[in-house]
Amino acid sequence: MREAYHDRLGDLADHLADMCAMVGEAMDRATRALLDVDLALAEQVISDDIKVDAARSSYEEEAYALLALQAPVATDLRTVLAVIHAAESLERMGDLALHVAKTARRRHPNPVLPEEVRPYFTQMGKVAVALANKTQQVIRTQDVALAKTVADDDDEMDNLHRHLFTVIMDKAWPHGVASAVDVTLLGRFYERFADHAVSVSKRTVFVVTGRMPGSDQYDI
Amino acid sequence: MREAYHDRLGDLADHLADMCAMVGEAMDRATRALLDVDLALAEQVISDDIKVDAARSSYEEEAYALLALQAPVATDLRTVLAVIHAAESLERMGDLALHVAKTARRRHPNPVLPEEVRPYFTQMGKVAVALANKTQQVIRTQDVALAKTVADDDDEMDNLHRHLFTVIMDKAWPHGVASAVDVTLLGRFYERFADHAVSVSKRTVFVVTGRMPGSDQYDI
Numbered sequence: 001m002r003e004a005y006h007d008r009l010g011d012l013a014d015h016l017a018d019m020c021a022m023v024g025e026a027m028d029r030a031t032r033a034l035l036d037v038d039l040a041l042a043e044q045v046i047s048d049d050i051k052v053d054a055a056r057s058s059y060e061e062e063a064y065a066l067l068a069l070q071a072p073v074a075t076d077l078r079t080v081l082a083v084i085h086a087a088e089s090l091e092r093m094g095d096l097a098l099h100v101a102k103t104a105r106r107r108h109p110n111p112v113l114p115e116e117v118r119p120y121f122t123q124m125g126k127v128a129v130a131l132a133n134k135t136q137q138v139i140r141t142q143d144v145a146l147a148k149t150v151a152d153d154d155d156e157m158d159n160l161h162r163h164l165f166t167v168i169m170d171k172a173w174p175h176g177v178a179s180a181v182d183v184t185l186l187g188r189f190y191e192r193f194a195d196h197a198v199s200v201s202k203r204t205v206f207v208v209t210g211r212m213p214g215s216d217q218y219d220i
Numbered sequence: 221m222r223e224a225y226h227d228r229l230g231d232l233a234d235h236l237a238d239m240c241a242m243v244g245e246a247m248d249r250a251t252r253a254l255l256d257v258d259l260a261l262a263e264q265v266i267s268d269d270i271k272v273d274a275a276r277s278s279y280e281e282e283a284y285a286l287l288a289l290q291a292p293v294a295t296d297l298r299t300v301l302a303v304i305h306a307a308e309s310l311e312r313m314g315d316l317a318l319h320v321a322k323t324a325r326r327r328h329p330n331p332v333l334p335e336e337v338r339p340y341f342t343q344m345g346k347v348a349v350a351l352a353n354k355t356q357q358v359i360r361t362q363d364v365a366l367a368k369t370v371a372d373d374d375d376e377m378d379n380l381h382r383h384l385f386t387v388i389m390d391k392a393w394p395h396g397v398a399s400a401v402d403v404t405l406l407g408r409f410y411e412r413f414a415d416h417a418v419s420v421s422k423r424t425v426f427v428v429t430g431r432m433p434g435s436d437q438y439d440i
Contacts, residue, residue, distance in 0.1 A: 064301065071291030081284065081304070088305070169398045177400040178389045184401045185408070 005070050012062055012083050017139040019055050019090045020200075024132025026052065026097035027193060031125030033104040034186070035118065037111045045101035052094030056087045063087070075207065082203040086139070089196040093132065096193045103186055112182050114175045120164045124190040127157050131197040138201050142208045150201040157194040161187050225290050232282055232303050237359040239275050239310045240420075244352025246272065246317035247413060251345030253324040254406070255338060257331045265321035272314030276307045283307070295427065302423040306359070309416040313352065316413045323406055332402050334395045340384045344410040347377050351417040358421045362428045370421040377414040381407050 026045050033042035063083045066072065072080055103112055113121055131153050138147045164187045167173070168180050246265050253262035283303045286292065292300055323332055333341055351373050358367045384407045387393070388400050 064297070067287070067301075068293050068297055071293075073288050073291075077284070077288055081287075084301070084304070085308070088308075165401075168401060173397050177393050177397055180397040180401055181385075181388060181404045184404050188405070188408070 005066070005072075005076075008062070008066060009072075009076065009079055012059060012066070013079070013139055015055070015059050015062075016083055016086050016090070017136045019052065019059070019087065020132050020136035020139065022048075022052055022055065023090055023093040023097060024129050024136070026094055027100070027125065027132060028129045030097045030100035030104070031121065031128070033101055034112055034121060035125070037104070037108065039105060039108045042101040042104040042108070045097055046105065049094055049098045052091060056091040059087045060084055078207050082207045085203050086200045089200045093193050093196045096189045096196075099189050100186060103182060107182070112179075112186070114179060114183075117164060117167055117183055120160055120167070121186065121190075124157060124160050124164075124187070127153055127160070128190055128193050128197075131157070131194050135197045135200050135204075138204050142204060144205050144208055147201040147205045150198055154194045154198045157191055161191045225286070225292075225296075228282070228286060229292075229296065229299055232279060232286070233299070233359055235275070235279050235282075236303055236306050236310070237356045239272065239279070239307065240352050240356035240359065242268075242272055242275065243310055243313040243317060244349050244356065246314055247320070247345065247352060248349045250317045250320035250324070251341065251348070253321055254332055254341060255345070257324070257328065259325060259328045262321040262324040262328070265317055266325065269314055269318045272311060276311040279307045280304055298427050302427045305423050306420045309420045313413050313416045316409045316416075319409050320406060323402060327402070332399075332406070334399060334403075337384060337387055337403055340380055340387070341406065341410075344377060344380050344384075344407070347373055347380070348410055348413050348417075351377075351414050355417045355420050355424075358424050362424060364425050364428055367421040367425045370418055374414045374418045377411055381411045 026048060029041050030045045032038060033045065063080050066080050067077075070076075131150060134146060134150050134153065137143065138150065164183070168183055173180060246268060249261050250265045252258060253265065283300050286300050287297075290296075351370060354366060354370050354373065357363065358370065384403070388403055393400060
């Protein structure tokens with residue numbers, strides 16, 4: 001009985017790692033849709049989001065069932081609760097990729113990004129996808145040292161986001177207000193995506209060590 | 221034993237309702253700080269946020285302890301899990317009020333809001349505080365009908381947010397890009413605050429009825 005229980009718990013962690021892969025791929029495609037003004041790719045991210053939502057519901061139900069049927073304690077209880085939290089964060093990460101894709105679609109066939117901010121989004125996209133992939137590895141391996149590097153990547157995202165603002169806020173910004181608003185919100189979507197990845201990694205560390213790393217509040 | 225358990229569960233719901241009151245008051249003060257260019261009020265919201273974070277940690281720990289010690293099932297299990305989710309959403313609502321206050325502080329002694337968007341923020345502030353108060357009532361009374369009116373208030377917030385964008389995006393916007401960026405992010409903070417209130421209400425309805433109302437995805 002306990003054996004079957006631990007199998008189910010292991011399956012749940014695997015499913016969660018799969019969900020990381022899904023949202024990482026969504027953000028990769030959404031970024032390419034944005035940079036390459038690729039409507040088909042944007043549409044694909046938009047139509048695939050329902051799969052992320054379904055995955056979250058399904059894993060949450062499975063976690064609830066484990067709690068109700070098995071009444072786990074100690075580390076097992078923490079693991080199930082971490083799964084519930086992580087599935088919520090991952091669904092949000094999927095929503096953020098969706099917002100990026102919708103922005104690309106809204107302005108099509110015009111590009112959303114003025115030339116001078118393209119390098120920022122190229123790099124923010126890379127960091128976001130790397131974060132999703134690392135988070136996947138953290139869940140699969142429960143590697144606490146790797147979880148710490150997730151926080152470093154998030155620092156890089158915060159730096160990119162801050163520099164992006166100085167570009168938009170520059171008096172010489174020639175692209176007008178509507179473009180600045182788009183770029184502002186897009187920047188926020190990437191920053192929030194990274195924050196959620198950090199949150200999932202921290203919860204995983206909590207499961208392994210019993211202690212939440214750092215006391216940093218994540219944003220919004 | 222079960223009696224004491226239900227007392228603790230009731231206390232937990234009360235604490236959560238208190239947390240709604242805290243974040244409603246934070247958003248009320250943050251909005252006044254923004255509209256009245258009141259630095260002292262902004263500072264108060266910023267320094268009080270730590271209380272919201274502490275409340276969340278404390279209620280989450282209490283919920284974990286209930287799960288570990290009592291292994292609740294059925295409605296009791298759902299209630300404890302709703303508390304864990306709700307505490308997370310309420311902490312975010314506190315963070316959003318904090319972001320509004322920090323924006324007011326960053327631009328002080330200049331006002332953040334150009335004259336023509338003041339009415340939007342006056343009204344969005346009112347709706348946000350009303351939502352926090354209603355959510356508090358939904359938790360205290362478990363009134364499913366009241367929970368439905370929370371969704372209506374959220375529709376009003378979405379409409380205000382949409383109209384606000386048409387004002388910023390208007391070619392005649394005379395306040396420049398930096399101001400548009402501030403107003404864009406502020407609008408987003410209010411919209412997200414409302415979305416989180418809806419999420420808490422929906423979870424409460426789920427506890428009462430066993431069914432999540434609607435299938436609407438909340439944003440970001």
